[in-house]
Amino acid sequence: MQNIMREYKTVREIAGPLMLVDDVEGVTYGELADIKLDDGTIRRGRVLEVHGNKAMVQVFEGTRGLSPGDVRVKFLAKGMELGMSIDMLGRVFDGSGQPIDDGPPIIPEKYLNVNGNQINPYARDYPNEFIQTGISTIDLLNTLVRGQKLPLFSASGLPHSRIAAQIARQATVLKTGEKFAVVFAAMGITFEESEFFIADFKKTGAIERSVLFINLADDPPIERLALPRMALTTAEFLAFEKDMHVLVILTDITNYCEALREISAARKEVPGRRGYPGYLYTDLSTIYERAGRIKGKKGSITQIPVLTMPEDDKTHPIPDLTGYITEGQIIILRPLHTQGIYPPVDVLPSLSRLKDKGIGVGKTREDHADVMNQLYSAYAHGKNARELAVVLGESALTDEDILFVKFSDAFEDKFIRQGEYENRTIEESLHIGWQLLGMLPTRLLKRIRNEFIEKYYPQSSN
Amino acid sequence: MMDGTSGQVIKVSGPLVVAKGLAGARMYEMVRVGDLGLFGEIIEIRGGEYSIQTYEETEGIGPGQPVVRTGEPLSVELGPGLIRSIYDGIQRPLDALARDFGEYIVRGARRPALDRTRQWDFIPSVHVGDLVTGGDILGTVQETAIIVHKIMMPPGRSGIVKRISPVTGDVDTEVAVIEEKGSLLSVTMVQRWPVRDPRPVKRKMPPVQTMVTGQRIIDMFFPIVKGGTACVPGPFGSGKTVVQHQLAKWADAQIVVYVGCGERGNEMTDVLMEFPHLKDPATGEPLMERTVLLANTSNMPVAAREASVFTGIAIAEYFRDMGYSVALMADSTSRWAEAMREISGRLEEMPGEEGYPAYLGSRIAGFYERAGSVVCIGANDRRGAVSIIGAVSPPGGDLSEPVVQTTLRVVKVYWGLDDKLAFARHFPAVNWLSSYSLYQDTVDEDADKTVDTMWSVNRKRAMSILQKEAELDELVRLVGVDSLTTEDRLLMQAARMIREDFLHQNAFDDRDTYTSPRKQFLMLNLILRYYDEIRTGLSDGATLEALLNLNVIEEIVQAKLIPEDQLEQFDAIERDITNSIRALVW
């Protein structure tokens, strides 16, 4: 449909981030629009619904200061696209994909639709390559593999940014012949948090291998809807066309979801739980499912989304629906943080779903799975007993219980706790694990095969 | 097939397109939308406006673009080549799409569901002059090493065989000509069926045959039967998908249809990569040889997700009609319900509970009703069965939500997954106190005959030990461990062993992932035997401490690793139990 006059002055309604344009012709769903103000500035919009000659447009920069009579809307006959180039590495962009550092403009090699296409499940390759993050609670207990999506469930005031930065720093250590990149998508975080990441990337030189998309807390919220998609489109370009292993950090998903809720409310849709739209699950999946590996391609996309749980509540729709899509979750816990333990990872409810295929002989070590299972169950036992003791006093515990309580205290202190710049190898993590298991008699190590007990159980402490 | 009547788009809102000018179009008729010819289905007709749910992304679709009728409801292609396939929710073959269009799914991409390049040998089973009716087997095709595909007379048709002979060719090859009321019907190896209509059966029968799954907590405590229905609700990460995969791997069904409905892409890849290497315990052939996969992952269009469950069940019914026992897994029915909710919301229908449409209950019931043990149509009263196992993903793990509640009203088995058990890495995290199976009595009767006369007696004892343990746990929580009698302590020990050494089953351990009913019986029997012996030992004067720390316990723990062909080892352990207690008492 060739179009004639695609610029309209017929804005009829403005409500929240939405704008209703009348008497349009040939407009299509998802089409991009330029919204021209009298003063010459241009805002970006996207068609959310088109009915007859009426188009509903979502305005990314928000509608503040717009008046129906003053704006002209030009439909661009294409979806939202972003120019791609290898030169994006080392650069910083805003939520509409414009460079905001002082560098030269990007000369795109090609343009890609930011909504992407779904990877054909048949073309996927199963993620099974171990990534060493240097953090024991992740490497040994919640192993991350290439192509996985593993979120950090955190809450306000907890050190999730430091942990995400530590992972980015330590997980991208170069092995021979491999190319790494970090794509960082900041949605509605504070200037300080954003600066923290940038400074950290600069300090370690990672910035050269990074692409940053930044939308700060005081930037237009609706831009947060397009931002992760731009970041992931860039990641796909780097991973599947430039053979890089890309680590994508998305923070903070909670802000993204709030922007989505705002649009949904403006459209007067029937709200789901806590006012979030019923399609939140599907919408989030179009972000998270863009992680993975593809058969025959060298690169991969690993995602670490970060979200802050409102009221520390894991059943809140944002963490809940995220957990239903991602391949596990790392939970950051306030009580451990208060005790001064870094990283305060709540080991029991944390989980990496893909760990089983990334560990063991040839990947990490033969005893990895057994040690992992044993540490979990022993720590769970100890924590239970500790709670019991709080209610009923120490006297309510059996000798065995007391042993497990001691174990779990030591576990938190020696295994969970580590330095922000301490980069433990998997061997080191396993070693600490065995030292701790040495506190328990072998009879209680039911989850470990005898051959491994004989080989690794510390002799001195028996 | 194309009806050709063409109308125009008037509205687009996400997956919902409204069109006019489709005079004569019917509810659930398929249409082609827009310049790209996207597939869609009419789901509402009101005052000359047709609401269409579109199975592909609608970006770039707008008013004025054409909508073309096909004259046919959403249908599946049924014939040789289904097995080992991987389809999306509307039966597009993902392998062919990947081959021809690359690693991303592109809109408007089409390939026939059944591969037209594959050749099949058709062997007739009826003769010229025979009278055949719907469901009669006209001939067979060896589809995989283990599956004989039966080419059946389509339901509702009948006539006299005019021509039939052995033939080799693709699925479109004519295999028989039937004279039907004066006109000739050409039968090929492929037939089409509208997915939303249940395929007819002669009679439904109460399902009575046990479906062995090799999963101890299921077979022993909450069994399912061939033709039965089960649901697996649980919060995220509690193990729904692993249970579904385990059943797809090890359940003794002849055909498995696995529907990944709105879940992860990697999980489908996992099945695709693993199944060709795993051997069916019954036939020794790769599991893929009996499997049909449907993958409509969470990021794929919701309308196709809504359809995927029906596509799956229609394929399952087709194999049932051949006389096979089929198991269908749907992971997750909640995502299916959410797809209905999303479409319903776009239609601006009056929302029911939590925004779900008012017809949620009847749709869920209608789906599970398509399970069953049946006498198939056609000659010889073949028996076939479809079992349905649906995962349910309640928001926040809240079991009072509508999808769980409506599902519980129709299914007969409930495997409730518990996140506390999952945190403690007790897998499968099926809660033994809240789960149930309404097929228990049927299965008990069968197992008492075929496995061991003590099967049901042992099961009941073990369950009462677990229930007593829960009461004692409560007591300990309130007043401490000192409140327990010595007898209680022995019971706690037995309960713990039932949990840790019987119920706990590691899906990822080659030796533990599948346990035959015989071995299940022996394992549980061993623990009960130990419990009996320590109680005798106690009254004969042995100390509690000694009884709880016998070396033989280690043998009981390791019993799960005894190979299936060395079950006589259990006798030795039993003797060791008796001897070690005797040694204490003397």
Ligand SMILES: Nc1ncnc2c1ncn2[C@@H]1O[C@H](COP(=O)(O)OP(=O)(O)OP(=O)(O)O)[C@@H](O)[C@H]1O
């Ligand atoms: N039988 C089992 N043996 C060993 N591990 C298991 C078992 N069942 C579950 N797990 C562990 O639990 C993890 C989560 O299981 P699963 O993926 O089945 O959860 P789910 O209930 O399907 O979650 P979601 O709703 O998010 O899809 C697995 O990745 C695995 O680590």
Ligand SMILES: [Mg+2]
């Ligand atoms: Mg699952």
